[in-house]
Amino acid sequence: AQSVTQPDIHITVSEGASLELRCNYSYGATPYLFWYVQSPGQGLQLLLKYFSGDTLVQGIKGFEAEFKRSQSSFNLRKPSVHWSDAAEYFCAVGLMEYGNKLVFGAGTILRVKS
Amino acid sequence: GAVVSQHPSWVICKSGTSVKIECRSLDFQATTMFWYRQFPKQSLMLMATSNEGSKATYEQGVEKDKFLINHASLTLSTLTVTSAHPEDSSFYICSAPGAANEQYFGPGTRLTVT
Numbered sequence: 389a390q391s392v393t394q395p396d397i398h399i400t401v402s403e404g405a406s407l408e409l410r411c412n413y414s415y416g417a418t419p420y421l422f423w424y425v426q427s428p429g430q431g432l433q434l435l436l437k438y439f440s441g442d443t444l445v446q447g448i449k450g451f452e453a454e455f456k457r458s459q460s461s462f463n464l465r466k467p468s469v470h471w472s473d474a475a476e477y478f479c480a481v482g483l484m485e486y487g488n489k490l491v492f493g494a495g496t497i498l499r500v501k502s
Numbered sequence: 503g504a505v506v507s508q509h510p511s512w513v514i515c516k517s518g519t520s521v522k523i524e525c526r527s528l529d530f531q532a533t534t535m536f537w538y539r540q541f542p543k544q545s546l547m548l549m550a551t552s553n554e555g556s557k558a559t560y561e562q563g564v565e566k567d568k569f570l571i572n573h574a575s576l577t578l579s580t581l582t583v584t585s586a587h588p589e590d591s592s593f594y595i596c597s598a599p600g601a602a603n604e605q606y607f608g609p610g611t612r613l614t615v616t
Contacts (some may be wrong), residue, residue: 420603425585431595431609433548439603478545487534492545 390415392479402467402501409464409496411479416467420482422490423453423460427475435477438462449473474500504530504600508608515586515615523581523611525552525596531576532598535567536605540593552579552596586615 393412401407413419420439424432438445443455453464462479479493505528515521525535531553538546550571551559558571568590570582581592591614597605 422605424607429593429610431614432597434604437604441540452590481602482605484603487551488605489536489548489551490546490597490605491548494545 390481390483390491392491392493394477394479394496396496397494398497398499400499400501404468405473407464407466407469407473407498409477409479409498411462411464411493412460413462413479413481414460415483417479417484418502419462420484420488421453421455421483422480423447423451423462423464424478424480425475426478426495432478435464469498469500471500471502474498504528504604504606505600506543506598506608508594508596508605508611510611512612513614515613517587517615518585519576520584521586521613522584523583523594523596523613525579525581525598527606528599529578530598532579532599533576535573535579535596535598537571537579537581538597539593539611542593546581546595549581552581554579556614562585583613586613588615591615 391414400488422437435451438455476495478495480490482488507526509524535552537549540546552571552573554573572600573579595610597607
């Protein structure tokens with residue numbers, strides 16, 4: 389069965405420090421992978437996506453993610469975190485054979501300390 | 503970019519009543535829409551796939567008779583929570599697939615059943 393694992397429920401980083409959020413997936417076919425961010429009480433905003441090609445993808449707000457097929461991972465990174473990045477981050481895999489419905493990971497709550 | 507709206511954004515209803523939530527694609531057509539629910543501090547769980555002109559496809563464990571979905575047009579899907587109970591209180595989010603295999607999410611509807 390398809391699944392997405394985000395092993396870190398909470399992460400706290402200092403403002404200006406680098407960030408890496410982990411994501412591992414289980415999917416039989418070539419995955420379509422996404423990272424979304426959600427602020428409290430809000431909907432989801434797409435940060436970046438991977439469909440094919442270059443395994444290092446750039447997104448909005450200075451985020452990037454690297455697809456590693458051998459590790460079934462799609463970790464999200466940012467070199468310098470800003471206080472406004474505090475939010476919850478969701479990794480998701482798109483099931484193309486089911487009309488692109490998404491399976492989400494449990495999410496990682498990011499706290500930024502000044 | 504593509505915009506998906508939801509109405510209402512927030513609703514309180516009494517136990518036993520029904521509540522309708524609308525999901526609209528504002529500047530594009532969607533033959534398929536997805537409905538998710540999100541409990542506090544949890545991830546998004548897909549409830550059902552809404553199909554324009556045909557019956558919705560429900561995920562395992564989702565009660566069809568309780569969560570009625572109607573995809574009335576290429577820009578509108580509705581989710582009706584029938585005979586709502588406090589355990590139905592949740593954040594309901596819809597999405598619609600757009601170009602380039604992306605999903606566009608609505609801002610969500612917070613339902614509180616008293």
